[in-house]
Amino acid sequence: MKLKNEFVIAIAGKAGQGILSMGDFIQHIAQNVGLYSFVWVDYPSLIKGGHNVVFIRISDTPIYAPVEQINYLIALDAESLEIHWDEIFKKGVLIYDKDIVKKEISQKPNKTQPFFGVGVPFNAISRGINKSTRYANTVAIATLHYVLGWELATYAKILEKKFKKKSQQIVDDNISAMKQGYEYAEENYDSIFTHQLNKGQAEPYYSIDGSQALAFGAIKAGVKFTAAYPMTPATPIFDHLAAHSDKYGIIAKQAEDEISAICMTVGASYAGARALTMSSGGGFSLMVEALGLAGITETPLVVVNAMRGGPSTGLPTKTEQSDLRFVLHASQGEFPRVVLAPGDSVELYQLIQESFNLADLYQLPVIVLTDKYLATSQMIFPKDTDLDAISVDRGILINSQKELGGDEKYARYLFTKDGVSPRALPGSNGITFHSGSDEHNEYGEICEDPHNRVKMMDKRMRKEKTMLPSIPKPKIYGHTNADITLISWGSTKWAAIEAIELLANHNILANVMHFNYIYPFNIAKTQPLLDKIKRSIIIENNATGQFAGLLKQYFNFEPEHSLLKYDGHPFYPDEIAKIILNQMF
Amino acid sequence: MKLKNEFVIAIAGKAGQGILSMGDFIQHIAQNVGLYSFVWVDYPSLIKGGHNVVFIRISDTPIYAPVEQINYLIALDAESLEIHWDEIFKKGVLIYDKDIVKKEISQKPNKTQPFFGVGVPFNAISRGINKSTRYANTVAIATLHYVLGWELATYAKILEKKFKKKSQQIVDDNISAMKQGYEYAEENYDSIFTHQLNKGQAEPYYSIDGSQALAFGAIKAGVKFTAAYPMTPATPIFDHLAAHSDKYGIIAKQAEDEISAICMTVGASYAGARALTMSSGGGFSLMVEALGLAGITETPLVVVNAMRGGPSTGLPTKTEQSDLRFVLHASQGEFPRVVLAPGDSVELYQLIQESFNLADLYQLPVIVLTDKYLATSQMIFPKDTDLDAISVDRGILINSQKELGGDEKYARYLFTKDGVSPRALPGSNGITFHSGSDEHNEYGEICEDPHNRVKMMDKRMRKEKTMLPSIPKPKIYGHTNADITLISWGSTKWAAIEAIELLANHNILANVMHFNYIYPFNIAKTQPLLDKIKRSIIIENNATGQFAGLLKQYFNFEPEHSLLKYDGHPFYPDEIAKIILNQMF
Amino acid sequence: MKPKKDLSSHYTQSTPNWCPGCGNYGIWVSLKNALQELKLPAHKVVLVGDIGCSGKLAYWTDYNGFGSLHGRSIPIAEGVKIANSDLTVIVVGGDGGLLGEGLQHFLHACRRNVNIAVVLHNNQVYGLTTGQTSPTSDPGYQSSTTPEGSYETPLNPSLLALTAQATFVSASFAGNTPHLTQTIKSAILHPGFALVDIYQPCVTYNYINTYEYYSKRVYDITTTPYKPDNRFRAMKKSMEIEGGEKFPIGILYQDESRPSLQDNIQNRVAPLVKQSINNITVKSLFEQD
Amino acid sequence: MKPKKDLSSHYTQSTPNWCPGCGNYGIWVSLKNALQELKLPAHKVVLVGDIGCSGKLAYWTDYNGFGSLHGRSIPIAEGVKIANSDLTVIVVGGDGGLLGEGLQHFLHACRRNVNIAVVLHNNQVYGLTTGQTSPTSDPGYQSSTTPEGSYETPLNPSLLALTAQATFVSASFAGNTPHLTQTIKSAILHPGFALVDIYQPCVTYNYINTYEYYSKRVYDITTTPYKPDNRFRAMKKSMEIEGGEKFPIGILYQDESRPSLQDNIQNRVAPLVKQSINNITVKSLFEQD
């Protein structure tokens, strides 16, 4: 598939070889010279060793998705070379350590080796500097600079900035490692500029991953309490909240298990603090019972489920969208809930804030679905995004008997037209009240009266209708009446959107209908959009087409084609385009 | 609505007043004189006091459902009288204790009191016998005998049989209490035989409740291990297994929580014992994670969820069918599972056996849905039912390296056409193997290879297709091409079937399509049946029409009308008929 | 204030409906007395009830009550207390919920030294589910789930709490309301996690551990030279019950020196519910990256 | 027997991949030695692995291995053992799984005296999830989840087990494989629940509790007059570690007299997996009603 003015650098090696920080350096450099970047990672579920890769996609036009291509491979071990040999693009470049890779690599491409080879003794040079391999990665990045035709100034600045806190010595050693690496490459290899992409005019952006976007949004929304039990890939969200807890007055408590985590969260929310808990599917499984507690006690609750490959322990470090139906129906009995699935960093930042508002306004649990891919990918977050666009709305809160007006005894579960009962917090002056998980009357007293039961169920369920005005319709990206509509939800958003352009190259007019408000559906606003679709394909990171099932059940809509992926990896725009071209046109 | 030759006796009082054993006596008497009986109970979630009722429906034709009528009320306290005053049928009879009920009750019906009144000093007579109120209930039942025109012989025999183990004194006291009660009524009231129903030719039957039927079926299926944590209304199943554990070589272990219960069960099943765990929705919530463990390790597992009013603690002693979608999607990720919902005692006895076979044959979790109504109602179980109709089928089991034929290393997760891998048990001679919750290769080794992942997912999911031949289509009761089809699932079966006759009285030709195999659907066999339906109404004990949602999603079928009940009570045939008559014809 | 609208029906559990003679009445009275004597304003007290006969107490006082989940009352109470430290947070629950279903929460709350009082209605049986064997049931205890008699050794709540380094560990008896009232008061006043393990007769299901049984065996440790200032000695004392003959009641152990969860967090963050959340700025978070 | 088909790929974890120098290697070697020396036929041994670096061990021997769930290895092992008492069932898991997520199972298995051996890889940290604070982390331990340092007092595994009346309680050190091998052997041979609490250096995340740290502090109690025959004395001994200076290793307590779960059930019920289930008759159950 034809290349835009962009390329992908892959750094491959073992966990512990520092490839993540190399990725950061390269991303920073690109950003500094005005280029767009998108960074994603692939690693196994073990601590040291294994095969880890960080991909840095760089372009002079905005990019928001991973692509299946390697233009430049920095191989930190011999194994990486084996694994990726066939993936390195024609005319791509392999950058490797002469002393580590025993295999014969030729400088120029040939039949058996379709790419260039640039071998530099990363470790030897480093040892030359301080008898350790500590600076080998710096040498490798410098080599990349030579290959890309980038000048070293920016890199030097960043090294300076990064290490001067530590010591000037370390800065100097890095600089000399950088210089020596560059010079070695320069002396031994003629320049190969496969890409003339050394600067750009990128609109200013932050490069943050989904966990940061979500954590920052939660902080903005005023989260004051979070409890969680470690679980990949949800933990980073908690870590960010913990890291900033003192500054923002947050208590971040590691609990003894996920049951405790969600129960503490419900308790804190009942007491009036905006509270959040998060886990992946396995931990969410243990939160199921307390989800229902929030439902019947009408306690606002926000839960993030960062999905990974299932079932059970499954693929702990791989991505998947297979918990949709699970979270939608989790817990016994019936109560209203909201399920959201943000599709990128900006949506993560904003929808987590909306989640807290929805939870407060309608006094119910809100589940935010994200996944390993979103959690760990560094995405473009435009600097001109209005960080204060969403203001806090806590809904009806009674703070004292006075506010009740009159001397009526406060009824926590007052029957109201819209199903939302004015909420008081424990500690409110002159007010005491009961609430609980048993079916109850308006005063929260245990009540098994069949008539009260029906009224109370209806009151709770009514909230699903009441909130509909707050539920937007799916967003359309691309031509409004395209020949084919790609339906995405959550993290498949941008792979689908980028496919539009690839399809355009084949004169196919495509657009994307993206769902990030999953449940409840605003059927009135959504049905017409679905009815307008000419041809369609749905794109889901799961094996059973869970979202398609919802479209069938709620809209009687059946996509013509369904593209399901469940090998643990995210979608690539070109694989989507290929399938559409091969199977639908 | 017109009465069949049948009537309902209600015994109302406080928990602790022994109304359940009164119900047993009356049921036994009816059965002994050749009448059919159906017994159901209604009680609150507290130990002593509260308002408890046991209903005994008696008829000379088979009956399988509760009805909303009271012909004879035995009121053990004044409150019961208040509560049921308006429910006692015209020309019905109120039987009460003169000394307890202060209210003026007339012997003959009148405007304010449409029923007869028969007051007998239950307690006084008892005290006369041994200075305690111990025999008051015997007096009450004797009074009922007079009112019904039943002779005392059978009752006397049963009292004799029941109490002679204890002491002859107790037998004699009971007999004299019986006689005195009868004589008192005889002397003070002229006979009112509203029903001439004192004997019948009922086909021999056992009167057992759903918990017994399920426990007996499990024992028949060879359950050897069960672990559970107490939870209404599931506990009685465990209790029956525990009670018979020595005789049948079963270990019944009360666990520290439901997580332990299901994990022990998975462990026992992995080791080769047929194992069962059970709970209600709240406990099932805690079992969700381990359900996925059984799914990915392909360990046979049978879980019973005895549903009750939700959400959360909800209505602990009331009935509901609101966990269907929950159990269908419970646990993260995707794996095949079976969901069954028996509709009466015979189905409970048989489908629990099928569950063990399905779990073994396809190496997956099977969830059996029952509910408080089924668990506690004493239903007719015809004596001519073939108790040995279903034979044990454990599927492919390898017991030694020899059986493998050759010296191939055993692979627990061998890729096979039908997705079922030959299963060996730990301890099999010469065989050792690995299995676990991480995604794995054929040998059960942790494997994150994307190609293996897809193959292994497909292998597991394939079992859903492989089992289809074992999945029957829904059963039709009544005329094959009726004007209207009542769709029932699980416990709504008989209320629907009995409604057919009530509708026939209004010249409406109705039939019932009953689903007890819920998932996976045998679409090929089922779609044609649904397509043939003229008009339809679906009957569900929940608020959101969960099964209707499945019919929409899987069959694009929408019932014309949906009758939902979620006040904690089961359906009555006449309320179903009424709704159909009023709203559909 | 006006009384509640009359919603009472035969189906509403507005007032205590424990079995006549149940030990929970004694706990109910003692807890209310303790709170009254402490003069705590009703709106500043939250009772978090577990699910069980015991936990229903949370619905039956004029203080705030939250009926939670079986076994989960402790973590919920922790969340309430952490969010609003002005509240006095008390857990009322049973031996099944707190030592069976939720044992892990009980022990981790001890080591966390979170500022809540746990009132353990220890009737050595599962009451509300009609009498099954509980984690504290005596060896050999027979019930529908253990017809052959339980062969698991009972858990010792006080010893467990001490093992997990709880800073206030006490025992009392539902049949001795003055003593129980005093003990609950001390527990509420304790700056940290406080356990009150209460011997509570279940008159309906437990025919072994009756009022008479306990009355014969309990003794007030303040009538002995015992001092509650040594954890190891407290362990030894708490183990007396394992013989089944002597049940020491009173404060077995108290350590006010160990910092509570409150002490550990209050110097770092302002009370959570008091913070304004309307105009929080996060730009710096984006920038620092 | 033929070797496995070669399914190995860069993505298959067929052999141990713990970090170089990880204490788990010492445990792995010791466990295999113990089993070999006991001459147990491979097919009669089941290792139930928890989820964590530690639990992966279950995948990496030639014995049967079942990789279970985080925190749930113990109840699963109980089920396996109860179903087939011929099997030797061993749990391998970490401090996070066994004392955090699954603490309740650990303690109830102790009182149940179920015949399994629990090999606790106690590295005082959550390894596989990259270094978070665990229930046994030292006070003040800093990690991404406790940047301010943990202020919860650590749990004491041996003391907890003794509190819950475990009948075999021992400690050892991953850096002393001969001692560890011996201890694991004794645990496996013990007729009842057996705990081996192993100090296991996590070289990647735990920079405090290192080989050196432990080597300096552990001492073999058999070199002292200590006798493991008194539960209360064992408690005192187990509490030595709380000072952070002395770590007694060896068998702290053993009681072979208390009937195990096996003893309690085998006289009532034939081994479960040995019973034929083909022609069970249940008519009598229907009749007796």
Ligand SMILES: Cc1ncc(C[n+]2csc(CCOP(=O)(O)OP(=O)(O)O)c2C)c(N)n1
């Ligand atoms: C998750 C869950 N499991 C089980 C139950 C059923 N249940 C309700 S109360 C109870 C036990 C009550 O025993 P205890 O905690 O000692 O309280 P008590 O009634 O004795 O005061 C159980 C098992 C439940 N409500 N939720």
Ligand SMILES: Cc1ncc(C[n+]2csc(CCOP(=O)(O)OP(=O)(O)O)c2C)c(N)n1
């Ligand atoms: C229910 C659940 N929660 C959380 C996790 C994530 N998780 C995997 S390993 C682990 C902790 C590992 O710590 P430990 O048990 O001490 O084992 P170690 O890695 O230190 O050997 C956690 C929290 C999980 N797999 N399942």
Ligand code: SF4
């Ligand atoms: S069952 Fe026992 S604990 Fe429950 S209320 Fe009755 S006496 Fe009290």
Ligand code: SF4
């Ligand atoms: S992280 Fe720690 S425990 Fe896990 S393998 Fe590495 S060194 Fe061992």
Ligand SMILES: [Mg+2]
């Ligand atoms: Mg109790």
Ligand SMILES: [Mg+2]
């Ligand atoms: Mg650990």
